[in-house]
Amino acid sequence: MAANINFHPSEALLRGYADGTLSAGLNVVISAHLEQCKDCRDRVAELENIAACEWVESSKEMLCISDYDGSSEQGETNIIRENPTAKLSHLVTDITSHPQHREMNPGDESVTEIHMLDHSVRLPKVLARAASDGLVWKKMTSGINQASVMLDDQTQCEFLYIKPGAKVPVHKHQGTEVTLVLDGSFTDEMGKYQKSDFVMRNKTHTHHPASEEGCLCFSVLDSPLTFTSGLARLLNPFLRYRFSRATSMS
Amino acid sequence: MTSTKIGSFQLKEVVQPKHKANTYKVETALVGNPASDKTAADSxxxxxxxxxxxxxxxxxxxxxxxxxxxxxxxxxxxxxxxxxxxxxxxxxxxxxxxxxxxxxxxxxxxxxxxxxxxxxxxxxxxxxxxxxxxxxxxxxxxxPEELDVQLVHEEQGSMEAEVEKIERHYDQLPLPQRAVVEQIYIHDRTHEEAANVLNIPLGTLKSRLRLGMGKLKQLLRTEVDSNAGTTKVKQTLGRNGNAVNLKHGRNS
The missing domain is CATH 1.10.1740.10 (RNA polymerase sigma factor, region 2, helix turn helix motif)
Known part of the structure; x- marks a missing residue:
């Protein structure tokens, strides 16, 4: 387990994860970080408690309104709000005829490792699930291979392998790019990122990642990135094409 | 409070006779959840x-x-x-x-x-x-976090311990965990029965059992390591709530 993790998801992202309002791609990359980060896991548990309290409080207000309307003081509001779940109470008999679960699901042990040249890397469980259909590695630039995983229609998710000594062309993002380091490390203008670090970049950042020892990571983009220097710019139309391919459902 | 003696393994009887089961339920639940109204009958x-x-x-x-x-x-x-x-x-x-x-x-x-x-x-x-x-x-x-999976595997193994030292460690367990360990291993109840007696969810029973056994095991292992080579009396706590099975013998 990674001893010291220096970069974590923002509070807003953790809150979105707890609330269930994020895309599947972001949920997956955050979940993979949480599996290795107890601090963030504890924070999520707190945020879930807060969200649950707010949920109960806010529906209390809603119920008061519907109770009030139900008392039929004025005809005009009656139509708008009757308790919509009153007609669902017939479900109870059906539900209670189902058997109960006495044991936790053991959870299947699908693919959990990616084999590199000289060693293999154990994947966080959620990424192993995401990759369970198999990964097809493609050469992206001379030092970088990528394997896409389709999770939803809003994000482009992929495993990236940066070979030792390789540099990613300087690029910036139109939206948000989240990168989780799975093995090895990479650096950019803002720091050095190691296993389990969660790195988020948005359109205000232009960065130039490089890896001395090689790096396997999982990245989630919510729009295509744009290379800003030299010949790499020629790749831009191709990247936009790739993004639309990755996010369009088959 | 009464006492049960099994071999040299003396335990405080935490569970009260059946007719007092209701008072006990409240106590156990309170230990787990201080300052809450979770114990109210319609909570x-x-x-x-x-x-x-x-x-x-x-x-x-x-x-x-x-x-x-x-x-x-x-x-x-x-x-x-x-x-x-x-x-x-x-x-x-x-x-x-x-x-x-x-x-x-x-x-x-x-x-x-x-x-x-x-x-x-x-x-x-x-x-x-x-x-x-x-x-x-x-x-x-x-x-659920990964930690759980590892502990579940441990729970399934048998446990070897020095009987004369169990009591001291046992006392160090938090009361809720002790109550659960006792229901399963001393009173030989199934998980379901124990959850009912203690009036806690089955899921809570399992996690307390896991934590309690993990802690006992950890404490005993530390002690066994520091006393390698001495005469040992083994106690095997069986799988899934089987009877306490005492083996007295020498470990060369």
């Missing part, structure tokens, strides 16, 4: 326990009335669709019924548990509607 927690331990349909009915409109409201907010919100009520409440035995009192309130489970069902419903890939489900994303 969300008590209802969930009744549903999980006794398939109490009346308790389920009450919980359904209490939560269905909240779930509906969350459904409308997240899906913006009345029909999907109704589907969510059905699926989430079905999951409440099915998973009630797995609810763990020590991990949080019933409302948090129902909230997360509703959020997860909603995520799956939305993916189905949008025909998104099924490789990932909510249960993969919001999965």
């Amino acid at each position: 969300d927690e008590s209802l969930l326990i009744a549903i999980g331990n006794r398939q109490d349909t009346e308790a389920f009915n009450l919980l359904f009335k209490r939560f269905s409109s909240r779930i509906y409201a969350m459904g409308v907010k997240l899906t913006r669709n009345d029909q999907l919100a109704s589907d969510l009520v059905q699926e989430a409440m079905l999951t409440v019924w099915q998973k009630a035995p797995l609810y763990d009192l020590d991990r949080g309130s019933a409302q948090s548990w129902i909230f997360t489970l509703t959020r997860n069902r909603c995520f799956d419903i939305m993916r189905k509607i949008k025909r998104q890939p099924t490789t990932i489900s909510a249960d993969d994303i919001w999965a």
Whole structure:
């Protein structure tokens, strides 16, 4: 387990994860970080408690309104709000005829490792699930291979392998790019990122990642990135094409 | 409080005779949840326990009335669709019924548990509607932490310990964990029976048992390591609530 993790998801992202309002791609990359980060896991548990309290409080207000309307003081509001779940109470008999679960699901042990040249890397469980259909590695630039995983229609998710000594062309993002380091490390203008670090970049950042020892990571983009220097710019139309391919459902 | 003596393994009898079972229930639950009203007979927690331990349909009915409109409201907010919100009520409440035995009192309130489970069902419903890939489900994303899996494996192994030292370590266990270990290994109850006697969810019983056994094992291992080579009396705590099986012998 990674001893010291220096970069974590923002509070807003953790809150979105707890609330269930994020895309599947972001949920997956955050979940993979949480599996290795107890601090963030504890924070999520707190945020879930807060969200649950707010949920109960806010529906209390809603119920008061519907109770009030139900008392039929004025005809005009009656139509708008009757308790919509009153007609669902017939479900109870059906539900209670189902058997109960006495044991936790053991959870299947699908693919959990990616084999590199000289060693293999154990994947966080959620990424192993995401990759369970198999990964097809493609050469992206001379030092970088990528394997896409389709999770939803809003994000482009992929495993990236940066070979030792390789540099990613300087690029910036139109939206948000989240990168989780799975093995090895990479650096950019803002720091050095190691296993389990969660790195988020948005359109205000232009960065130039490089890896001395090689790096396997999982990245989630919510729009295509744009290379800003030299010949790499020629790749831009191709990247936009790739993004639309990755996010369009088959 | 009475005492039970098994070999040299003396235990304080924490559990009171059956006719006092009710007072005991309250005490145990309070130990686990200081400063809360979770023990009230109609609290969300008590209802969930009744549903999980006794398939109490009346308790389920009450919980359904209490939560269905909240779930509906969350459904409308997240899906913006009345029909999907109704589907969510059905699926989430079905999951409440099915998973009630797995609810763990020590991990949080019933409302948090129902909230997360509703959020997860909603995520799956939305993916189905949008025909998104099924490789990932909510249960993969919001999965229980890895720690649990490792401890479950340990729980299944047998345990070797020095009997004369167990009592001291045993006293160090928090009361809720001690009560559970005792129900299973001293009174030879099944997990279900023990959960009923203690009036805690099966899920809580299992996690307390896991924590208690893990801690005992850890304490004993430390001690065994520092006393290697001395005469040992082994005690084997069996799998899944079997009888306490004492083996006296020498370890060369």
